[in-house]
Amino acid sequence: MFVIECPWCGPRDQSEFSCGGEAHISRPAERSDMSDEEWAEFVFMRTNAKGLFAERWNHAAGCRRWFNVLRNTSTDEILAVYRMGETPPDVSTGLPATPCGEAEIGSGNDAAKVMVEAADGTTNTRDTV
Amino acid sequence: MKDYSFLSLVREGLRGHTGWPRVWRHPEPKQSYDAIIIGGGGHGLATAYYLAKEHGMRDIAVLEKGWIGGGNAGRNTTVIRSNYLYDESAAIYDHALELWEGLGRELNFNIMMSHRGVLNLAHDEHEARDLIRRVEANRLNGVDAEWLDAEGVKAFCPVIEISKSARYPVVGGTLQRRGGVNRHDAVVWGYARAADRLGVDIIQQCEVTGISMKAGAVTGVETTRGTIRAPKVASVVAGHSSIVAAMAGLRLPIESHPLQALVSEPIKPVLPCVVMSNAVHVYCSQSDKGELVIGAGIDHHLSYTQRGSLNIIEEQMSAIIELFPIFSRLKMMRQWGGIVDVCPDASPIISKTPVKGFYINAGWGTGGWKATPGSGHVFAHTIVHDEPHPIAAPFALERFTSGALVAEHGAAAVAH
Ligand SMILES: Cc1cc2nc3c(=O)[nH]c(=O)nc-3n(C[C@H](O)[C@H](O)[C@H](O)COP(=O)(O)OP(=O)(O)OC[C@H]3O[C@@H](n4cnc5c(N)ncnc54)[C@H](O)[C@@H]3O)c2cc1C
Ligand SMILES: [Zn+2]
Numbered sequence: 390m391f392v393i394e395c396p397w398c399g400p401r402d403q404s405e406f407s408c409g410g411e412a413h414i415s416r417p418a419e420r421s422d423m424s425d426e427e428w429a430e431f432v433f434m435r436t437n438a439k440g441l442f443a444e445r446w447n448h449a450a451g452c453r454r455w456f457n458v459l460r461n462t463s464t465d466e467i468l469a470v471y472r473m474g475e476t477p478p479d480v481s482t483g484l485p486a487t488p489c490g491e492a493e494i495g496s497g498n499d500a501a502k503v504m505v506e507a508a509d510g511t512t513n514t515r516d517t518v
Numbered sequence: 519m520k521d522y523s524f525l526s527l528v529r530e531g532l533r534g535h536t537g538w539p540r541v542w543r544h545p546e547p548k549q550s551y552d553a554i555i556i557g558g559g560g561h562g563l564a565t566a567y568y569l570a571k572e573h574g575m576r577d578i579a580v581l582e583k584g585w586i587g588g589g590n591a592g593r594n595t596t597v598i599r600s601n602y603l604y605d606e607s608a609a610i611y612d613h614a615l616e617l618w619e620g621l622g623r624e625l626n627f628n629i630m631m632s633h634r635g636v637l638n639l640a641h642d643e644h645e646a647r648d649l650i651r652r653v654e655a656n657r658l659n660g661v662d663a664e665w666l667d668a669e670g671v672k673a674f675c676p677v678i679e680i681s682k683s684a685r686y687p688v689v690g691g692t693l694q695r696r697g698g699v700n701r702h703d704a705v706v707w708g709y710a711r712a713a714d715r716l717g718v719d720i721i722q723q724c725e726v727t728g729i730s731m732k733a734g735a736v737t738g739v740e741t742t743r744g745t746i747r748a749p750k751v752a753s754v755v756a757g758h759s760s761i762v763a764a765m766a767g768l769r770l771p772i773e774s775h776p777l778q779a780l781v782s783e784p785i786k787p788v789l790p791c792v793v794m795s796n797a798v799h800v801y802c803s804q805s806d807k808g809e810l811v812i813g814a815g816i817d818h819h820l821s822y823t824q825r826g827s828l829n830i831i832e833e834q835m836s837a838i839i840e841l842f843p844i845f846s847r848l849k850m851m852r853q854w855g856g857i858v859d860v861c862p863d864a865s866p867i868i869s870k871t872p873v874k875g876f877y878i879n880a881g882w883g884t885g886g887w888k889a890t891p892g893s894g895h896v897f898a899h900t901i902v903h904d905e906p907h908p909i910a911a912p913f914a915l916e917r918f919t920s921g922a923l924v925a926e927h928g929a930a931a932v933a934h
Contacts, residue, residue, distance in 0.1 A: 391827065425920070434769040436760070438820075487742065489583055497825035
């Protein structure tokens, strides 16, 4: 469960918020001459980043205002909170070493475990960290 | 390798189970293959198996970054049904259900397939109307479906409270008798063993980190264990679909969310079927060990951490107690999460891509387990012929440009 810092109300439990998905997708200005491909890109296609991700949250059971959050989706670490219309601040965080890999600290993933083969041929798993 | 049989079980029982051979090999990756499947979940292994069995391909590798069945295949609640509203969905999910019916025998592996029936409850008149519409649509598609009134629900599943004063009164429900549950690990291991026997190399601890391409065509993959060449590469990586697609320069309409499930302490048999409720939003079945297996909806934020938030579990628990007050004192033993790849229309993508020789099977979201054999079967055809199998055709990536979505959100009852 996240503790999210609402810019107006301060730190609150995640259950008070609703998530609005990827941030900074702006509605196209020239709508009349857009192709189907451009519409598909705007309406449906998403970055779905593993790692640094900018998203919108709404303090639905609080002040009901929207704001942006920078989060590491491979660990769920919240790195920054900033207001609508602002650009994301610079942050640093531990990212997976490979695109589909796991961050060293904070990933809930069993895939970070490695298989070890015993002398008798049986395989087992153990944590890398 | 030996077939499993009653006789082999007796023989091994008498010698202390010392003679069982290894179930699949652990080969080193070769430098090249005719086809590479990325992802050793249920769908990836099924794809490799049908490529080998139905299409005579033998030179195939399945590359898995962790261990096979360690993703959603090993984390799902195995609800199987095919009572989807739209023709396209009914076709693929019922194709899968037909394959499930004979799969244990075909793979010579006990997948513990139990056609115990799936009950979808209606709690008000509006929901009843929707569900009856779905029953009629299912019947037109040859999918078995029945409407039960409240007494019928009670007769089929006596533990359900149907009193009119219940918080969510049960006015009736749909029943798919062929639906049910099976054993997730057994399916993974059964497909792996059968594919391995046909010569497929299953390579674990091998993460794909790049897709190699030349002149718009795929030439192989980069992995944590070196470069492997292949003229055909198929991505079947569930929660990581967008990341692998991006390696080929493609963007997908998918978002990855945690989906949680939990099991209770084991109790005596009490729940003879799968019970799902849209309005209360929870579903439940009882495993052969006696544990109640309980699932619900996704965590709404995007994440790759295979764990969800506690408030979702709380909602899930309050929903199950609304539905079954008698479960209120059960202790929950385990909870876990998987990362599900959700498409905007709640339907999968089984597709060729703009990159020649690169294929995608993704977007099964919260409900792809039930489709495993059907998905692998039609995807293998799509890969071999470089043309979509007729059942796969409506699920092509182009539908997000053309607008011909298969909008199963809501239409198909709770999405599992
Ligand atoms: C809690 C939960 C409950 C569910 N309940 C149901 C249900 O009741 N009924 C139902 O029908 N469906 C259900 N589902 C959905 C179902 O589990 C999935 O739709 C389905 O299992 C996905 O296909 P798969 O088995 O191939 O996925 P996975 O098992 O996730 O396979 C994908 C594999 O790809 C591997 N991989 C990823 N990236 C790479 C890479 N770069 N290189 C190599 N390998 C890689 C992963 O490690 C993983 O093993 C549930 C899911 C969850 C999480
Ligand atoms: Zn607030």
